Amino acid sequence: MLDSAEEPLVRVRDLKMHFPIYKGLMKRQVGAVKAVDGISFDIFEGETLGLVGESGCGKSTVGRCVLRLYDILSGSVVLDGQEIADLNGPDLRAKRPEMQMIFQDPQACLNPRMTVGSIISEPLFEHKKMTKEERRSKVAELMDAVGLARRFADRYPHEFSGGQRQRIGIARALALNPKFIVCDEPIAALDVSIQAQVVNLLEDLQDKLGLTYLFISHDLSMVRHLADRVAVMYLGRFVELAPSETLYTNPQHPYTQALLSAVPHPDPAQAGGVDRIILKGDVPSPAAPPTGCTFHTRCPRAIDICKKDAPEWRQIGDGHFGACHLID
């Protein structure tokens, strides 16, 4: 990835996002939650990068940092050749149409007081000079594209099912013809049957419009189905990144192995022989991460060096990266 000749659409280098903790009467800063602590990756045009990890490991924060919904602490985010990590105000606003987001909770991400039509046309209103009729016809087009009936444009979000609401969110994200979309667990709040519909819709749209996704999820099977490459995250850092098939068939990092062993098998009888790696204990607090390799407190194969030195992020195969002392 680092030596690739092709210029990536999104290039993230050493991204850090710390949330300060204030305490006491004087509101002094006593520490920071290191939600994202030095992450580098590329996303190439037209591909889907899956991002998986436990709850609270910083997946969503990565997505929001890449979209500059937070002011990042340090690092570089290049989108389509332009550095956006230090953009602000009108410059950042001008860049917004190229990058959009699909949210986890389709109920919460739609303003309950706005009609579907006005929700979908909000980005058009903000960035395009369009007459009312033009906006209306564009909204109708978008609703067709995501499989919503045009006559729903005057209805309110609460009148829809979860899947339909997610389609509204997708239509809004598509309104400005973005190149890059961050999908922040878009299927986590949906029924399984609806999940498939939404994922298929996302795939169709990618084929049709050549979109690039950063697909954040904790559903490993869905990520395997959808993503070209997958990154595994633990406590603010990437532990492994590999092409989808490589990661699922030949995981190198003990954490990835543990995660994959927890994926339910469609036929339990057949899966009887598989050893589950059970991780003990909780995820350490990101405000005070362990020294050395952050995973050593729960790693079943930890050795002495893991407690002292943080493993280096390095290439271990064709497009396969990892950070572990045990990988040679």
Place this chain on the structure above:
Amino acid sequence: MTSADKQVEAKNRSLWGDVWSQFRTHKGAMVGMVVFSIILFGVTAGPFLWKTDPQYLDIRAKNTFPMISCFFTGSQIAQCFSDPTSIKFFDPDAEVLERIKVTWAHPIGSDQLGRDLLAQLLQGGRVSLAVGMTAMLLSLVLGTVAGVVAGYFKRLDGPIMRLTDLFLALPLLPLLLVIIMLFRDTLRNAFGPETGIFLLIVFIIGITSWMQTARIVRGDVLALKEREFILAANSIGTPSKRIITRHILPNILSPIMVSATLGVATAIITESALSFLGLGFPSDFPTWGRLLFDGTTFIQQSPARVIWPGLAISLTVLSVNFIGDGLRDALDPRIRGR
């Protein structure tokens, strides 16, 4: 045009049409609106229909009772219409036949100086309603702006909320005395005695009653700001001012409505308290609050003098409250159409 398109067109009802049809289903709101319209019509058109001068001293007819009391004296109801002054009734306390003091010239009675209560009530309602509404609007605007700004912009939260606390902690009466002493004459000279005092009172009530609204609004904005649809608007690139007008304000409509309707009541009462202390309108200038306070002295002899203005204030407050309630429901798309 295909049939499907026609169906689309047919479904396009206007937003305000929906709001109105929902509002009409709210019985309380409809009753409130009828009552409020009557009151409004009474105070605007009333003085033209009932031409008695509210300031005129008809000293021979002082302390007359409302005509209603005539109907309770016994069997001479017909006489009430023809010649009410000749009616006598038996006073059980004095054990003599007494003449009841009623006259059609003062259908709901008169005060101790013979001023007609009906004319005063109609005239006073104009001032009271005007003060109530404008003061409510002023305090609402102040409170909402302060609350939204404090809730939305983290840096301003501390200063604005401490200012709010400061206003809450201010001893109101000394403040009012100082303000009125400083500005009454200037305003009187600039705008005339009545408009000047009106502006002063509206201003005073407005700047001393916005704090509750500000606190409630700030709390709601803080909660709302963390919702995902605000984040979505940020990711679209909507600037702060439009996030506030498009996403925040419509969603804090309910608490604003509630404080608005309650604000009318407080403003009317506060105005009357000010008049009572001699800080408000001149004593010969009738307002509902003024009539109420003047009447309390005579509550034993003629309770009607307290009942009429009290009823007017209560009905206004109640009807405004119900209208606000109905409006709040009608503006909420989740309740509408259910």
